[in-house]
Amino acid sequence: MDAIKNIPQIKKPSYVSSRNACKLCAPLGASLVFKGIEGCIPMIHGSQGCATYIRRYMISHYKEPMDIASSNFSEESTIYGGNKNFVQGIDNIRKQYSPKVMGIASTCLSETIGEDIPALIAEYKTGKEDDKTMPLFVHASTPSYQGTHMDGFHEAVLGAIKSLSKEGTKQERINLFSGFISPADIRMLKEIMNDFEIEYTLFPDYSESLDNPCWKDYHLIPEGGTPVKDIENTANAKASIEFGTVLNKGSIPGRILDKKGVLSAGEWLQDKYLIENNTVLLPTGIDASDKFFGLLEKYTGKKMPLKYALQRGRLVDSYIDSHKYVFGKKAMIYGEEDLVISLCSFLAEIGITPIIIASGGESGLLKNELVSRSLIDPDTTIVMSGADFESMRDIALEVHPDILIGNSKGYYISRELGVPLVRIGFPIHDRAGGPRQKQLCYEGTQELFDRIVNALLEYKQEHSPIGYKYM
Numbered sequence: 135m136d137a138i139k140n141i142p143q144i145k146k147p148s149y150v151s152s153r154n155a156c157k158l159c160a161p162l163g164a165s166l167v168f169k170g171i172e173g174c175i176p177m178i179h180g181s182q183g184c185a186t187y188i189r190r191y192m193i194s195h196y197k198e199p200m201d202i203a204s205s206n207f208s209e210e211s212t213i214y215g216g217n218k219n220f221v222q223g224i225d226n227i228r229k230q231y232s233p234k235v236m237g238i239a240s241t242c243l244s245e246t247i248g249e250d251i252p253a254l255i256a257e258y259k260t261g262k263e264d265d266k267t268m269p270l271f272v273h274a275s276t277p278s279y280q281g282t283h284m285d286g287f288h289e290a291v292l293g294a295i296k297s298l299s300k301e302g303t304k305q306e307r308i309n310l311f312s313g314f315i316s317p318a319d320i321r322m323l324k325e326i327m328n329d330f331e332i333e334y335t336l337f338p339d340y341s342e343s344l345d346n347p348c349w350k351d352y353h354l355i356p357e358g359g360t361p362v363k364d365i366e367n368t369a370n371a372k373a374s375i376e377f378g379t380v381l382n383k384g385s386i387p388g389r390i391l392d393k394k395g396v397l398s399a400g401e402w403l404q405d406k407y408l409i410e411n412n413t414v415l416l417p418t419g420i421d422a423s424d425k426f427f428g429l430l431e432k433y434t435g436k437k438m439p440l441k442y443a444l445q446r447g448r449l450v451d452s453y454i455d456s457h458k459y460v461f462g463k464k465a466m467i468y469g470e471e472d473l474v475i476s477l478c479s480f481l482a483e484i485g486i487t488p489i490i491i492a493s494g495g496e497s498g499l500l501k502n503e504l505v506s507r508s509l510i511d512p513d514t515t516i517v518m519s520g521a522d523f524e525s526m527r528d529i530a531l532e533v534h535p536d537i538l539i540g541n542s543k544g545y546y547i548s549r550e551l552g553v554p555l556v557r558i559g560f561p562i563h564d565r566a567g568g569p570r571q572k573q574l575c576y577e578g579t580q581e582l583f584d585r586i587v588n589a590l591l592e593y594k595q596e597h598s599p600i601g602y603k604y605m
Contacts, residue, residue, distance in 0.1 A: 153524035156523055160282065166283075169338070173362070177223055178238075179244045179249060180242070188202055197569070203226075215249065224236065236272070237274070239273075246277070271297065272298065282470075287314050288384075291399045292399045295337075299403070308371055308373050315416070317341040322574065322575060374409055375429055383497045398413075417574050418582065420579070463486045467539045471495035530547055535551070537555075540557070554593045
C-alpha cells in the first residue's frame, strides 16, 4: 500500500498477510483466454481443486456450463511428477471432446515441483506425427503464488500468439487485443470493426462461448471463439491495438524479455514481425473512445460511421444533463489495474473524484500511470497496489466515499458504509447480467454513466426525509 499522506490516523500495517485479496488466481485468467479460442478445451495441470475453483467462479458470473479439465494431481504425482496424469488427461480429453486446440495452464503445485510443460507436450506428440486428430497446444505458465488472474490472462494471450501465429503474406487487417472485458463489449467491438469494413483478428473472443443462447442439446465445446486461422494471421496484420497499459507487466517470471522488459502480445508481434503496435486505455469515456476510433480511422482511411458520431453526441448531452448529480462525489474504485486506470479517466470527465483506488495487481505501475496521466492528485488520493478487501474496508471507513465502483466482492464494504455499489468487472456473483454489461466506447460508456447517475439518485431518494418523485 502506498503512503497515505493526508490521513494521519491511518498507519501502514506492520503485517504482510493478505485478507480477502482483491485478485483471483492466474490459471483462471488463462482459462478465460482458452475459452476464447474456437474449438479449445482448457486443462489445468495440477490438483482437481484448482479447476473446481475456477469453474465455480466462472459459472457464477457467466451463468454458463464450464468444462475445464484437470490432470488431477495426487500425492504420488506431487512426489514423482505429473507426466502420467498429463498424458492420461490429454487422452481422456481427446476421446471425449475431440478438441481442435488444448490450452494448458500450470498451477502453484506443478510449478513448485518443476514440471516442464512444453517438454511434456513435445514428449506427448513424439511418435504421433501422422495423427491427424492431434490438437494444437497452447501453454501458459500461471503459478498463482506470483501474479494475478490478469497476469494469467495476458500470459495465455501471449502464449497463444507465440504458438499459433504464422508469417505469410502481409494483409490489410488489424489485430485487436481487447483484454478482460464482457462478452457484450466483445460483440460491440466486432460490430464496430465490421462497420469500418476492415479485416481483423479480435482475441480472445468468448462472446459466444461464454454467453450462449439456450441449447436444446448440450454442446461439449460451445460454439464461438477466435478461429485458429485468424490467430495465425496475427503475424500478417499491418497493426495491432491493445487495450491497457499495464497489461502483463506483473510478477509472473519467465516471460520473453528483451531490453525493454516484458513483452505483451502486441509488443511480441512488433518485435518479431515488425507489426506496428498501439497501446491505449480501455476505451471507457469520451477521450479514450476518441483515441480508439481515431486509430481505426487512421488504419482504415475511413471516417467514423454516423451511428457512432450520434452515440458520441448523445453521450456528451447526457454528461450535460446529469453533471449536477455526480459532480464532486467521492468514489472508491477497485479491480484490475487497467480497469481502474480507465475508470479514473472516465470519472475525471464526469467530475467524480476517486479518493481510494485499489487493485490486487502488483506491477508497481498503477500509481505512476495515474499520476503521469494527471488522473489523480498524488497527495490526496489513496492508491493501493497488491490490495486486499479488509485493508480497503479499513480505509473506506475513515474517508467514507459516496460510491463504490467495482466487482461484487466489495458489496459488504458498501453495505457497512451504507453507500451504493455500481458493479463492474469480474466477478459479479450477486446480480444477473454480468456478461451483458457494457462499459466500452460511446455506447458502453453511456450505459455505465447512467448506472452511476441512477445509483446516486436512488441513494438520495431513499435517504430523503420526505421522499420525492421528480428530479
